[in-house]
Amino acid sequence: MRTKSTKKNKINVVTLGCSKNVYDSEVLMGQLKANDKVVVHEDDNDDGNIVVINTCGFIGDAKEESINTILHFVNKKEKGEVDKVFVTGCLSERYKPDLEREIKNVDQYFGTHDLPNLLKALEADYKHELVGERLLTTPKHYAYMKIAEGCDRPCSFCAIPLMRGGNISTPIENLIIEAEKLAKKGVKEIILIAQDLTYYGLDIYKKRALAKLLKELVKVEGIEWIRLHYAFPTGFPLDVLEVMKNEPKVCNYLDIPLQHINTELLKSMKRGTTSKKTRKLLDEFRKQVPNMAVRTTLIVGYPGETEEQYEELKQFVIDSRFERMGCFAYSHEENTSAFELEDDIPEEVKQKRVADLMEVQAQISFELNQEKVDKIFKCIFDRKEGDFFIGRTEFDSPDVDNDVMVDATKHYIQLGQFINIKITEASDFDLFGEPAK
Numbered sequence: 001m002r003t004k005s006t007k008k009n010k011i012n013v014v015t016l017g018c019s020k021n022v023y024d025s026e027v028l029m030g031q032l033k034a035n036d037k038v039v040v041h042e043d044d045n046d047d048g049n050i051v052v053i054n055t056c057g058f059i060g061d062a063k064e065e066s067i068n069t070i071l072h073f074v075n076k077k078e079k080g081e082v083d084k085v086f087v088t089g090c091l092s093e094r095y096k097p098d099l100e101r102e103i104k105n106v107d108q109y110f111g112t113h114d115l116p117n118l119l120k121a122l123e124a125d126y127k128h129e130l131v132g133e134r135l136l137t138t139p140k141h142y143a144y145m146k147i148a149e150g151c152d153r154p155c156s157f158c159a160i161p162l163m164r165g166g167n168i169s170t171p172i173e174n175l176i177i178e179a180e181k182l183a184k185k186g187v188k189e190i191i192l193i194a195q196d197l198t199y200y201g202l203d204i205y206k207k208r209a210l211a212k213l214l215k216e217l218v219k220v221e222g223i224e225w226i227r228l229h230y231a232f233p234t235g236f237p238l239d240v241l242e243v244m245k246n247e248p249k250v251c252n253y254l255d256i257p258l259q260h261i262n263t264e265l266l267k268s269m270k271r272g273t274t275s276k277k278t279r280k281l282l283d284e285f286r287k288q289v290p291n292m293a294v295r296t297t298l299i300v301g302y303p304g305e306t307e308e309q310y311e312e313l314k315q316f317v318i319d320s321r322f323e324r325m326g327c328f329a330y331s332h333e334e335n336t337s338a339f340e341l342e343d344d345i346p347e348e349v350k351q352k353r354v355a356d357l358m359e360v361q362a363q364i365s366f367e368l369n370q371e372k373v374d375k376i377f378k379c380i381f382d383r384k385e386g387d388f389f390i391g392r393t394e395f396d397s398p399d400v401d402n403d404v405m406v407d408a409t410k411h412y413i414q415l416g417q418f419i420n421i422k423i424t425e426a427s428d429f430d431l432f433g434e435p436a437k
Contacts, residue, residue: 009038010049011052011122012047013042014069017090023144023145026135027134033135039135042137053073057090070103078105084107086106087106088114090163096109096111112165131177132181133181136187139416141382142225146194147175148169149195150195152167155271156270157269157330157336158336160195162335169200169203175216176216179223189225197229208237214226218249224418227397230257232256233256244289244292245289253293254292255324259299260302265304268338275316294320295322295324295397297325298313300350301349317360324401327358369430370426373423374423376436380417381417386408390404406421406433410434420436
């Protein structure tokens with residue numbers, strides 16, 4: 001029989017998955033701190049006798065990582081190294097009955113909208129007055145800001161609406177309060193996130209209001225960069241481009257997952273667009289904001305994807321020359337409409353297409369990066385690793401895009417500060433530079 005640990009109550013929050021989960025964990029930690037609880041985030045020594053795992057349930061690999069993490073802490077519980085294990089987030093929302101049946105030694109499972117109940121289990125009260133209050137887990141100079149929860153899109157391959165529910169926009173006034181609080185803490189860059197940024201406002205204002213939100217956010221003192229993540233191509237509000245072009249604080253950067261370019265597959269995916277409309281939208285981006293960095297995400301191996309359709313996608317990547325691109329193999333997800341289709345592309349073919357497409361993108365990225373050599377860019381620096389200070393231009397988002405690397409044995413750079421960097425060398429996904437004289 002295991003013995004109870006002798007540790008003083010400390011809550012270790014472990015976050016898996018996307019930036020939206022990071023945000024949710026930060027809100028949870030802010031609530032716990034307001035309740036005078038001792039809370040840490042992903043403590044290196046697993047130094048917490050109470051563990052809360054915020055899971056991801058998006059695709060196969062993410063689900064496997066979440067389950068392995070739960071099993072890791074359940075094992076520690078059985079050894080007496082932790083006292084309680086709680087599980088929350090998307091995996092728990094989607095598979096709660098299965099998890100309760102298969103992994104019994106978790107104290108309690110919670111879904112994505114169960115924060116008050118989770119806090120109660122942690123002997124804390126949900127404080128409604130904490131608008132915009134959270135405990136940041138990112139470097140103190142940037143923060144994610146979730147402007148809406150859930151999604152109303154019917155994409156055939158996506159389980160997000162099953163786990164997050166329909167779209168609920170946060171009112172502009174609440175987001176301004178949150179941005180002002182972040183700025184007072186020293187945040188200089190806010191990264192707007194939602195499952196679909198471009199849908200923002202339709203539910204509460206009866207019209208798309210992303211441009212209006214941006215016009216209000218740029219007024220917040222202390223915020224210097226505002227970055228847009230996860231736009232949707234169908235119904236994209238073109239007035240956002242006008243704001244991006246005219247407001248220096250709005251980064252010339254857009255993350256817009258396109259998923260595919262073949263019209264037949266786009267129809268099966270229920271994306272509400274066509275190849276022609278997608279290409280026209282990209283042309284509009286380049287026309288309105290010529291120096292915009294476009295990041296996209298693509299899916300290969302969707303049911304029925306022929307070699308010809310894949311080649312069409314590959315040629316689209318070659319022609320579009322995206323500044324940033326990610327690619328995923330299709331994951332067959334229960335209770336999505338695509339699950340009714342036969343998952344007929346062999347896994348080795350999917351992985352070959354992923355590798356092939358990323359090789360094409362690596363060459364494009366290398367060529368685009370070479371064009372930056374000898375030019376000067378305003379950069380913000382996030383961290384120091386080994387002999388390098390590592391930062392980003394306005395065209396790069398944390399963790400997913402290019403790094404700007406400065407030799408720390410030759411130069412000193414204060415983290416969290418903007419500095420002009422002259423690029424001296426470039427590779428596929430890294431830029432090397434030195435402070436501009």
